[in-house]
Amino acid sequence: MSTTEAHTEVPVFDAAFVQDLHARYAEIRDATPVQRMATPHGLSVWVITRYDDVRAALADPRLCKEVTRIQEVIAANLLPDSGGREFEDSLASHMLNMDPPDHTRLRKLVVKAFTSRRVEALRPRVEQITERLLDDMAGQSEVDLLDSFAFPLPIQVISELLGVDESRRDAFRAWTNVLLDASDREEAAVAAAEMSQYLAELIEVKRREPGDDLLTALVDATEDQDRLSDKELIAMVFLLLVAGHETTVNLIANGVLHLLRNPEQWAALRADPELVTGAVEEMLRFDGPVMHGTFRFTAEPMTIGGVEIPAKQIVWVGLAAANRDPEQFPEPDRFDIGRDAHGHVAFGHGIHFCLGAQLARLEAHTALRGLVERFPNLAAAGPLDDVQWRFSTLIHGLRAFPVHPAGR
Numbered sequence: 043m044s045t046t047e048a049h050t051e052v053p054v055f056d057a058a059f060v061q062d063l064h065a066r067y068a069e070i071r072d073a074t075p076v077q078r079m080a081t082p083h084g085l086s087v088w089v090i091t092r093y094d095d096v097r098a099a100l101a102d103p104r105l106c107k108e109v110t111r112i113q114e115v116i117a118a119n120l121l122p123d124s125g126g127r128e129f130e131d132s133l134a135s136h137m138l139n140m141d142p143p144d145h146t147r148l149r150k151l152v153v154k155a156f157t158s159r160r161v162e163a164l165r166p167r168v169e170q171i172t173e174r175l176l177d178d179m180a181g182q183s184e185v186d187l188l189d190s191f192a193f194p195l196p197i198q199v200i201s202e203l204l205g206v207d208e209s210r211r212d213a214f215r216a217w218t219n220v221l222l223d224a225s226d227r228e229e230a231a232v233a234a235a236e237m238s239q240y241l242a243e244l245i246e247v248k249r250r251e252p253g254d255d256l257l258t259a260l261v262d263a264t265e266d267q268d269r270l271s272d273k274e275l276i277a278m279v280f281l282l283l284v285a286g287h288e289t290t291v292n293l294i295a296n297g298v299l300h301l302l303r304n305p306e307q308w309a310a311l312r313a314d315p316e317l318v319t320g321a322v323e324e325m326l327r328f329d330g331p332v333m334h335g336t337f338r339f340t341a342e343p344m345t346i347g348g349v350e351i352p353a354k355q356i357v358w359v360g361l362a363a364a365n366r367d368p369e370q371f372p373e374p375d376r377f378d379i380g381r382d383a384h385g386h387v388a389f390g391h392g393i394h395f396c397l398g399a400q401l402a403r404l405e406a407h408t409a410l411r412g413l414v415e416r417f418p419n420l421a422a423a424g425p426l427d428d429v430q431w432r433f434s435t436l437i438h439g440l441r442a443f444p445v446h447p448a449g450r
């Protein structure tokens with residue numbers, strides 16, 4: 043069967059699929075461990091949906107990420123006449139798009155700067171920002187939880203950590219949305235150019251005026267007389283900012299959605315806010331913000347879950363599907379903050395395991411605890427069964443989440 047013939051049959055990963063994500067992935071997982079799909083841009087991909095296969099794939103060096111080959115692999119997997127967009131590569135030379143030894147080298151340098159101590163030192167500031175946002179919500183009968191709380195908290199934290207000034211924060215949100223969502227090619231190119239220019243300026247400022255911040259530490263980070271080049275620094279800061287903008291936001295909002303859909307779980311958390319640690323792990327497992335691992339392709343033909351995949355094929359490692367695999371998590375579609383969610387793959391696995399996991403957990407714990415203590419009667423302002431999900435091939439997040447902070 044030729045690549046083109048195969049596409050007439052394959053399911054499309056589109057807005058309707060995302061709207062019903064977990065049920066659709068459950069059907070696929072029951073039917074086959076690896077399913078061929080197409081994106082609305084006409085890209086052909088293979089999706090891995092079972093937990094064991096997902097873990098194994100994330101640790102398998104035959105699944106490559108090499109940035110310099112992305113363009114070639116994408117071009118080879120586009121349907122004819124798809125008019126698919128080119129990959130924006132000006133910001134793409136970061137470690138999440140690299141294999142060893144380049145990945146190892148960059149990760150070592152950033153780990154030196156992004157230490158546990160630096161993250162832990164942020165705790166009082168994260169608490170302060172959370173308190174201020176909750177204060178602002180207190181006087182209002184209805185707010186969008188995303189705009190008023192879930193977005194500004196991680197954005198402010200990562201922006202302060204890297205030294206992005208206040209006046210550019212809205213621009214950052216707009217740029218990252220354009221680059222991550224299914225948006226048009228010209229718009230993405232403009233956003234990428236504006237963002238790299240701003241990042242270059244920011245790095246220049248830190249060179250002239252070093253501070254006690256992560257960006258200065260990244261500029262200064264050395265290992266065996268090695269350091270990050272300007273291009274690597276720009277791509278690294280871009281990666282940290284995007285990861286810091288698009289992930290924790292949706293962890294908080296998706297998690298609160300499921301807590302409100304399961305009022306007995308919200309009541310349990312309200313009665314004992316110490317349950318917040320387990321609640322956040324279950325939020326990550328049940329509906330984490332990252333649906334698939336990022337771009338990977340087969341360096342050579344390989345067999346996953348008994349399915350043969352030829353070389354140079356794009357593979358989506360289905361984190362969201364794996365986290366609902368009944369073989370790993372009994373009754374996976376039951377949201378239960380008391381369960382042992384240990385082993386979930388919401389932060390990935392292997393050499394690319396999320397570098398920001400400690401920061402994300404710190405933010406989510408603080409946010410959730412603050413919310414349940416301050417607004418124990420928090421209630422959705424719209425029907426909870428009828429929420430709208432954003433269309434993205436990577437991020438699972440709500441378009442809006444109107445709530446009454448003090449209850450109905």
Ligand code: HEM
Binds near residue numbers: 289330389
């Ligand atoms: C709930 C929040 C978050 C989730 C669910 C999440 C998830 C992930 C996942 C799944 C990966 C691996 C992707 C792959 O293997 O293809 C990853 C990598 C990464 N994440 Fe996160 N992330 C979160 C927050 C953050 C934050 C706040 C930061 C930084 C401030 C961050 C920085 C990174 C970086 C730098 C990598 C690349 C690591 C590497 O290539 O070695 N993440 N994240």
